[in-house]
Amino acid sequence: MHVVILAEFAAASGGAEKVAVESARALAEAGAEVTYIQAIRGPVDPLLDHPRLRRIELGLSDVWSLPAWRGAASGIWNGAAAARLATALDTLDALPRPPDCLHLHQWTRALSPAVLPVLLGRGIPVVLTLHDYALACPNGVDYRFDRAEPCTVAPLSGACLAAPCDPKSRLHKLVRVGRAAALRLALGQAALDVVHVCDGSRARMERRLGALRVRHHRIDNPVRIERGIPAExxxxxxxxxxxxxxxxxxxxxxxxxxxxxxxxxxxxxxxxxxxxxxxxxxxxxxxxxxxxxxxxxxxxxxxxxxxxxxxxxxxxxxxxxxxxxxxxxxxxxxxxxxxxxxxxxxxxxxxxxxxxxxxxxxxxxxxxxxxxxxxxxxxxxxAPLTLAAHGRALFDLYARLKDEYLMRHCGMTGDPTLPQTALSGGAPLGRSHF
CATH class of the missing domain: 3.40.50.2000 (Glycogen Phosphorylase B;)
Incomplete structure (x- = not known):
């Protein structure tokens, strides 16, 4: 299986990138071929150094480093990001083993909603991990900074548009609303598979995503810590x-x-x-x-x-x-x-x-x-939240989505080119697993 992990950074600048990097490593150790696409120039975590893991850098700029007008426009719709991503994916499609699944971890700092039509148009499953609430909420965290409490209004409703809820200013809120509208436009009627990292996120987003065609999945974040002597x-x-x-x-x-x-x-x-x-x-x-x-x-x-x-x-x-x-x-x-x-x-x-x-x-x-x-x-x-457990959960999700796609579009199931070994221990897997 060849999985593409797409994130804005290749080293931990926050929880989303940390999980993206660790997911890539977990999948590579599990036997998958992994391509990590890094949107923004910057440092690279040593975890991405693995024989089954390649890295592509798109060379984009963080919108917060750009002049205000340009950062705002790029945050709403970054055509350059879409073009560079499309070129990178075309290169991967030419490989002996093209991608089987695309997994997006973050998109608000450089990629913008413009990359979603590129991903959704590749003809393979697309997965998005929801590290926050940006798929529904303009400010991304479903929180009223003006009231210091969780938001209760419907996303992009009249009350939402009028609320001075942004942590910076009303101008920032306007830009974020533009980005949220662009996101809805980019998704259109496409189906999207999203991964939640906690039960609370899943329950809340199932209520707040409205008319979007979304299937919800639940996978814990990995924890990269070795078992040792308990603390005192x-x-x-x-x-x-x-x-x-x-x-x-x-x-x-x-x-x-x-x-x-x-x-x-x-x-x-x-x-x-x-x-x-x-x-x-x-x-x-x-x-x-x-x-x-x-x-x-x-x-x-x-x-x-x-x-x-x-x-x-x-x-x-x-x-x-x-x-x-x-x-x-x-x-x-x-x-x-x-x-x-x-x-x-x-x-x-x-x-x-x-x-x-x-x-x-x-x-x-x-x-x-x-x-x-x-x-x-x-x-x-x-029940530790290890890299191996995280890799197994992701592998199972990708395989299930690939099977469903093949059934819908090809009238078949299974993929003879996928590795027929378990993710740990090397035990044979039944063909129906894939």
């Missing part, structure tokens, strides 16, 4: 927040709740709230490598907190904390909260200062903290 959270001192320091992600809630509970708060990340948090005496370390973050968590974290005010689809930090045996305090609005068992592996609370402070206060009990940490470790490793 009861020996640590701080509640740790990892991520961008913004109000919608709740960094300010952690700082205030920790003060009320009389517990240190440690922030790993950067963002608009950084200066304020430092001025208030919080310990802010800035961004750190994944390896450094893991070490910080083991050394300092009594618990990890993901207090999102917005309906975050699945912060990977939560899964990484559970894998190490650290309790998690998660917002009810976070998709990652689905992996936290309240009272057994951490606490699931409202994204409010009082609720968070109560959870932090409970964590001052050493015996309870140790119990939650053991529960987090044991429960996670019963």
């Amino acid at each position: 959270p009861a020996a640590n001192d701080a509640v740790v927040y990892v991520g961008r320091l913004t109000p919608e992600k709740g960094a300010d809630l952690v700082a205030e709740a920790a003060r009320r509970a009389g517990m240190p708060a440690l922030f790993v990340g950067a963002g608009p709230l950084e200066a304020r948090l430092r001025a208030e005496g919080a310990e802010v370390l800035g961004w750190r490598s994944p390896e450094a973050v893991a070490a910080i968590l083991r050394r300092r974290a009594r618990a990890v907190c993901a207090p999102s005010r917005w309906l975050e689809t699945g912060p990977l930090t939560v899964y990484e904390a559970l894998a190490q045996g650290l309790p998690v305090v998660a917002s009810q609005r976070s998709g990652a909260a689905e992996k936290v068992v309240d009272g057994e592996t951490g606490f699931v609370v409202a994204p409010e200062v009082v609720a968070l402070a109560d959870a932090f206060q409970a964590l001052k009990d050493d015996a309870l903290t140790a119990h939650l940490g053991r529960g987090a470790y044991d429960r996670y490793w019963r």
